[in-house]
Amino acid sequence: MKKRFIAALAASMLTLSALAGCAGGTETASDSDYEYIKNNGKMVIGITEYQPMNYYDENGTLTGFDTEFAQAVCEKLGIQAEFQIIDWDTKETELKSSNIDCIWNGLTVTEERRGNMDFTTPYLANKQCVVINSADADKYTDIASLSSALMSAESGSAGETAIQSATELASVSYTASASQADALLALNAGNYDAIVIDYTMAKASCGQGDYSNLMIVENIPMASELYAIGFRTGSDMTGHVNEVIKEMVADGSLKAIADKYELTELYEEALNQ
Amino acid sequence: METFIKVTLQLAGGFGTTLALFFLTLLFAIPLALLFAVFAGSSIKPLKYLMRAFIYIIRGTPLLLQLMIVVYLPGIAFNAPLTKWQIFGGNVATSYFCGALFAFVVNYACYFAEIFRGGIENIPKGQYEACAVLGMTRSQTFFRVILLQVIRNILAPMSNEVVTLVKDTALARTVSVVEIFFAASELLRVQFIIWPLFYTGVFYLGFSALVTLLFNMAEKKLSKYWK
Numbered sequence: 001m002k003k004r005f006i007a008a009l010a011a012s013m014l015t016l017s018a019l020a021g022c023a024g025g026t027e028t029a030s031d032s033d034y035e036y037i038k039n040n041g042k043m044v045i046g047i048t049e050y051q052p053m054n055y056y057d058e059n060g061t062l063t064g065f066d067t068e069f070a071q072a073v074c075e076k077l078g079i080q081a082e083f084q085i086i087d088w089d090t091k092e093t094e095l096k097s098s099n100i101d102c103i104w105n106g107l108t109v110t111e112e113r114r115g116n117m118d119f120t121t122p123y124l125a126n127k128q129c130v131v132i133n134s135a136d137a138d139k140y141t142d143i144a145s146l147s148s149a150l151m152s153a154e155s156g157s158a159g160e161t162a163i164q165s166a167t168e169l170a171s172v173s174y175t176a177s178a179s180q181a182d183a184l185l186a187l188n189a190g191n192y193d194a195i196v197i198d199y200t201m202a203k204a205s206c207g208q209g210d211y212s213n214l215m216i217v218e219n220i221p222m223a224s225e226l227y228a229i230g231f232r233t234g235s236d237m238t239g240h241v242n243e244v245i246k247e248m249v250a251d252g253s254l255k256a257i258a259d260k261y262e263l264t265e266l267y268e269e270a271l272n273q
Numbered sequence: 274m275e276t277f278i279k280v281t282l283q284l285a286g287g288f289g290t291t292l293a294l295f296f297l298t299l300l301f302a303i304p305l306a307l308l309f310a311v312f313a314g315s316s317i318k319p320l321k322y323l324m325r326a327f328i329y330i331i332r333g334t335p336l337l338l339q340l341m342i343v344v345y346l347p348g349i350a351f352n353a354p355l356t357k358w359q360i361f362g363g364n365v366a367t368s369y370f371c372g373a374l375f376a377f378v379v380n381y382a383c384y385f386a387e388i389f390r391g392g393i394e395n396i397p398k399g400q401y402e403a404c405a406v407l408g409m410t411r412s413q414t415f416f417r418v419i420l421l422q423v424i425r426n427i428l429a430p431m432s433n434e435v436v437t438l439v440k441d442t443a444l445a446r447t448v449s450v451v452e453i454f455f456a457a458s459e460l461l462r463v464q465f466i467i468w469p470l471f472y473t474g475v476f477y478l479g480f481s482a483l484v485t486l487l488f489n490m491a492e493k494k495l496s497k498y499w500k
Contacts, residue, residue: 089458093467116465150356150365155455156462175365176459177449186449189348191356191365 033235037101042080043237045070046100048088051204052261053106065261069123070104072253073244088179092116095232102237103230106200108158113230118238121245122226123254125269127199128162130217131187131206140194143168143220149193154180159196162222188214196222200263226270280460280469287456288476290370294442294452298377299435305378306385314390331383337444339380343372344448366451373445377438384434392427393419425495432488439481453477 037043047054053066062083074081086094086103094100095117108126109119132140140146147168153159155176163169175192177183183195184205194217206214231237248254249271258267312324331339348354355361361368396419404414446455453476457469 089461090467090470092461092465093470096467112463112465150363152365152449155459173363173365175369175449176451178447178455178458182447182449185345189345190352190354191344191348191368 033101033232033237034240037079037237038077040079042082043070043074043077043102044082044084044100045105046086046091046094046103047083047105048085050106050201052200052263054083065124065257065263066104066106068257068260069248069254072248072257073241076244076247077240091230095230098232101231106198106227107230109226109228110158116233117230118233118235119228119230120238120241122228122270122273123245123267124200124227124258124263125266125273126158126225126227127266127269128159128196128222128224129199129202130194130196130220130222131184131202131214132194132217133187133190134213134215136193137215140217141219146194146220147171149173150175150191151194151196152177152183152186152192153196154178154183157197158223158225159183159198162196165223184211184214200266203262224269226273276466280466280472283460284453284456284469284473284476287451287453288480290450291442291452291476292480294370294374294377294445294450295438297374298381298438298442301374301378302381302385305382306389309382309386310389310393313386314393328383328386331380332387336376336380336441337447339376340373340444340448343376344369365449369449370445373448373450377441377445381434381438385431388427388430388434389423391430392423395426396422421495425492428488428492428495432485435488436481436484439484440477 047066049055050064052064054062054064057063067083070083071081084100086100088105091100091103095103103117106124106126107113107119109122113119130140130143130146140149143166149172151163151169151172152175153163155178157180159180160174160176163172163174177186177195180197180201183192183197186192187195188211199216202216205211206216229241231241245254255264255267258264309324309328312320313328315321315324344355347358355372356365356368357363358368361371400418400422401414404418409417442452443454445452446458449455451459453473457473460466460469
């Protein structure tokens with residue numbers, strides 16, 4: 001009986017490690033991702049709820065810069081845009097498993113990510129900024145004043161890189177948060193003195209609701225990155241979408257959406273890079 | 274192969290935190306639960322009802338919510354952020370770990386307390402009467418006659434809870450405790466390797482197997498004295 005139990009245990013462990021092994025293998029995109037999505041008649045877009053990119057307005061309709069942008073692109077391609085809320089931690093898995101066709105949700109272009117997805121032309125600048133409690137406004141005025149602060153950013157985010165690469169911040173006590181939203185919540189609770197998050201998110205949240213006591217420290221420059229749409233590696237959708245983006249930049253329709261969400265500055269910064 | 278070893282080591286580091294959370298929770302929750310069980314079965318009415326109300330609240334709300342209350346509420350409601358408590362020396366990782374540990378201990382103590390209470394109440398009245406006839410004191414009765422039978426009675430439900438605790442530790446990642454799941458999702462976020470997420474299952478399975486084996490052994494040992 002005991003032997004059988006151990007054998008069963010060993011077998012289940014083996015199966016599990018085999019499964020884990022499979023998941024590690026690289027997948028190749030089907031012949032034409034464009035044809036595949038066209039045949040489906042819809043593109044499944046992976047998002048997280050995040051102002052001002054994709055969020056529900058007071059009527060419960062999904063809106064935001066990325067939402068309107070994606071709808072406009074899909075309309076030009078003659079397909080439906082279907083938004084699917086995903087867990088940001090597992091976005092690569094969602095994309096590889098074809099549960100979604102792209103990630104379009106303020107996705108920062110990084111060299112490491114290039115191994116797992118293809119990026120379109122960047123359409124917005126992703127500026128990082130420092131957020132603090134307004135009560136500390138006199139205490140934290142520039143980057144040097146933060147040198148002994150308790151700081152946080154989302155684990156693996158551009159904000160984390162910004163903190164770790166700033167020489168002035170070499171001696172801060174840094175702790176990673178599970179998400180930008182968690183970092184904001186913990187900052188509001190006073191668990192941190194300052195956090196580094198995306199400028200878009202900081203602008204949308206500081207001064208709103210229960211975050212009325214949070215503020216952006218404007219004169220601390222942080223490394224800037226770019227937002228783009230992520231498709232499966234080798235997907236021909238990237239080219240098709242790039243064409244549409246080019247058109248929308250030329251006819252000013254993309255700028256109009258940026259204006260609507262007060263992102264003009266970040267849009268122009270992306271164009272200039 | 275090189276990545277496999279590197280990932281395994283990184284996950285093992287996270288699993289160390291998982292195990293620390295697991296063992297410390299058991300260490301503190303079991304004595305606390307005994308106290309809770311005594312209070313909940315107490316003949317002092319206010320104490321009994323207060324204890325039962327507390328157990329009801331803890332068992333009736335998700336552990337996830339309790340974790341958030343411990344970690345965020347001190348700062349939001351009382352202007353005393355957990356990370357700035359003197360006892361933690363301003364160390365964020367330590368404060369989060371201790372906060373999470375506190376939530377786990379209280380939560381599990383409530384579940385254990387109900388198991389203990391059930392175990393004690395299941396002992397037939399005749400046993401106490403027999404002890405009284407033999408002239409044993411109350412503490413002699415409890416420690417020499419009742420306790421071992423209680424332990425045997427609660428072993429199966431306890432093993433259930435303890436195995437659940439192994440897996441519940443994963444919740445600590447929501448409050449920035451870098452246990453094995455956080456370590457795996459960090460690998461995913463920073464290095465974009467997906468399989469460690471699934472690989473964590475091997476660690477949990479291995480450890481649950483160990484816990485189950487230990488409980489089976491204990492059960493066998495104790496059953497020798499009966500039947």
